[in-house]
Amino acid sequence: MAAMPPVLFRVSLALSCFLLCSEPALVGGIPTTLEGPFPPVTVPLDKSFRGNAVDLPDTDRRVQRTVSGFEPEQISVSLSSNYNSVWISWITGEFQIGDNIAPLDPNSVGSVVSYGVSSSGWSHQATGYSLIYNQLYPFEGLKNYTSGIIHHVRLKGLKPNTLYYYQCGDPSIAMSDIYYFRTMPVTGLRSYPSRVAVVGDLGLTYNTTSTVDHMLSNHPDLVLLVGDVSYADLYLTNGTGADCYSCSFPQTPIHETYQPQWDYWGRFMQPLVSKVPIMVIEGNHEIEKQAENQTFVAYSSRFAFPSKESGSSSTFYYSFNAGGIHFLMLGAYISYDKSSDQYRWLEKDLSKVDREVTPWLVATWHPPWYSTYTAHYREAECMRVAMEDLLYSYGVDVVFNGHVHAYERSNRVYNYTLDPCGPVHITVGDGGNREKMAITHADEPGNCPDPSTTPDKYMGGFCAFNFTSGPATGKFCWDRQPEYSAYRESSFGHGIFEVKNETHALWTWHRNQDLYKYAGDVIYIVRQPDKCPIKGKRNI
């Protein structure tokens, strides 16, 4: 089927109709999930477009260190669990990489944020904590890394939907320039962030820069990064990189990384994330195994997470509110079965959600459950088997994933069956990293993977058995685009999630090759609390 026509004008039309029409079904020409399920659409691949899928060189000014001494750099904002608190993070001092590294003393530089609603005088000051991390490879010839000093400071007592100015640093050494951020609107039924950008699998290529440029043009209030961040693990410790690590470096004694890529990524992202809060969940590229079997160290050290604030004891899963949306950030690379700490935390967190206060329930994790591409097909099936009933029973509205380097939106689905009360699953693993784009589909002749090859080695387990109902009964793959897949296209881009009220949210997907503001896929996701009970558990 052909690509959808330009929809920018339809978006504006829809918004005006949305404000005026009392009972929108088809809103201003934009489809809503109420008209679904929709016949599956596959937009053909534009073979001429792959963009510039190479990483920015370390000579690019956007990744270079522009501060000196212990001046703050890589400054970012992330949310705490509610509107009245945020985290400010930054790095001071230089990283070291080589044979003889000497870790910096994290206590040698203070962690202070001065802030207030005016840039001409600070009314508040907060202090936090600092740390460093090491990435160690005890093998002949491999270089070790030690980070600059990473600072995390939590600001509390903030007002909702308010612009705050801030400076961070150590007042006795050096403070940053003045930055600003806006807090989330108050947590409530009629209060929503205007635009939440959703992106996955970013990396740091020229395609990434295009994605971030497009994202900036959409003026998000919040960025969700659904895993796979810097792709430092596509490099050897000597800085030699490849599009496919295992293809190019099959003999290394351990899967190496080049940790300076994280610093480059933090510098590149600062113009966006020093003013727009970013919330990150781990992907497989953050595993980064090192000495003593440590994993995810850069991920867990560099970002601030509202884990403690949301009752989680882990950086791998947590939750937060943004206006009337409750976000569940779930971990695919840590135990998720019913006896796990994560599952018990999730049950507790869900039981506390009041849908009269936060009607929208959005879940994110890295590997999708409902992708139809060959790449990573049914890879996270054990996680789906373990957690889908719980998420469905609490009426999760939307699921965002990454991992598969393409775009796909599902019809409402539960347990591989079309269900008007199931979530819409959206895969946006098309941020632009240097690995290949996902192009082939498991339902095309010859492209159905052997089931035994589908589990992720790190996650382990095998749960992807042949389908037991529907048109693919007895088979591992469908012979056509599955009915649960509404729209799929292999292009780089990002999505914007705009909740309008307690029942309607506009979802638009923006391709990098299109003009700013143009949407490649657009739909109103409509909740039906009357038909799909939102209080207590559903019977399943």
Ligand SMILES: [Fe+2]
């Ligand atoms: Fe991934």
